[in-house]
Amino acid sequence: MRVKCVICDTINQLDDDLPLAKKLRNRPIHTYMCDTCHDRIKQNTMSRIETGNFRFYRTSPHMDKEF
Incomplete structure (x- = not known):
């Protein structure tokens, strides 16, 4: 299966038997x-977390105070 990266537009080849290939075939909203x-995004995110200015916005601050 040929797949295209959403960021750098490189085209790669995936085996048809991989779970990722099946996920991309059956659910078109998922991207590759x-x-x-x-790795680049992971490294940049980790460096932002280490600065201390990075916040996760998974819950509201009001809910965090209640816990």
């Missing part, structure tokens, strides 16, 4: 990101 872009 190549390993280099994934």
